Amino acid sequence: MNGKATSHAAVETLEGVGVTVKRLFPVPGLRNLDPFVLWDHFSVAPGTGFPDHPHRGFEAITYMLDGSMQHTDNLGNQSTVTAGGAQRFTAGRGIVHSEMPGGIGDNTGIQLWINLPGRLKDTAPAYQQVDAGAFPVEHFETGWKKTIVGEGSPLQLLSNVHYSELWLEAGGHFAEILPEGFTGLAYLLQGQAWVSGQDIDAGSACFVTNVSRIVMDSEAGCRLMLCLGRPHGEPIYQHGPYVD
Template sequence: MSIEIRDATVMAEGAGARVKRHLPLPAFMNFDPFVMFDHFELGPGTGFPEHPHRGFEAITYLFRGEIEHRDNLGNVSTVGPGGAQRFTAGAGIVHSEMPSVEETTSGIQLWVNLPRRLKASEPAYEEAPAETVPEVAFEGGRERRIAGEGGRVTLMTDALYRHVWLDARGRHAIDLPAGWRAIVYLKDGAARINGQSLSPAQAAFLDGETRIELEAVDDSEVMVAAGRPHGEPIRQRGPYVD
């Protein structure tokens, strides 16, 4: 069992987009089953024009603004804050994600690898408007369940994905099956993860931990992604994960 705290790398991506990236980086390409974790920010006229993908699933979850997805399957859809879009690249998909409002659009894009037996799956798309994403209150905070048990979005990998708000001094725990890995990202505030401090844009990478214990020092927003590793070699080259 281990926990490693990592800083984000700020970089350019797409057409004028800025991202705080944790995966993939030259020294830290992936964290099976996760192969990308970007906190993106798009100004007017920037975004992710048409491009191809293969071999994984992706969830785009919005904090603010609005984004439009178009793909070669004929899907055209738009989601706003608290909404999500999931595509299964599988054997191959071509899509774009562009802001559809004249204001800053920001969110997280998370890529989840597909196991080899599912790499050639038919590509697919799923829209999850904000009002369809379940929200659960608890003492000291609340969480939106984007994917996994009780969540709105479906994935082919055993995984969960949550957006958690904690009041100052609030606590929350998430139990994980044995052998899972997790990424805990602090969007805003100050918090401790299993006793280790996190600052904004830092992420904790948990390997083999069966419980995530969150404790807010100040009002905080946290993203939690956890999943079962596939345990297979990952060949990751730009937009393709083979």
């Protein structure tokens, strides 16, 4: 297997109303990573946010790291997701929603868009929220892994994705086996890590393709997000809030 590992740093940009995001992709030189369309590490302060706006053609997960976000949509859903919790919306044939800060400080998290294959683009829109305590946590000798999407998690997607948060202690080591054909990335939130031979700092990621496993080591300890998925093998046409 001719495996490949590369590293990329997120780029700061403005989104919504006054929101600064660290965007891993899409950016010039890195449009997407099939089946993943967008990766934003956001920080939403009071007075900023994402008022009502439309989407279609994909699913999105918002995972909260700190603070909280309030979600409303044209399906009648109104909810607040807090630190360690997640929400998933399926835009499908179309949804209008808003995401506004729920806390008085910075409200930070990761938003991930996952493409829907052509046969599911017209699926009905839907929403799901999962609180922090419902996610399974696996402890190992030098850290722990929290499964956001995958075995044991109640959060459901229409694509085959494994998504988790990892903490490694000083001297920590973790290796994840990739199902055949999967692509993926490890995004560093805090600390420093070696990921499949790439030296990664906070705000950067290691991308892997055609590998059987992804390996993470940290001398001083780190916090990271691990995201793996099976490509749909279809072109991704993103224009603004739509993925056709």
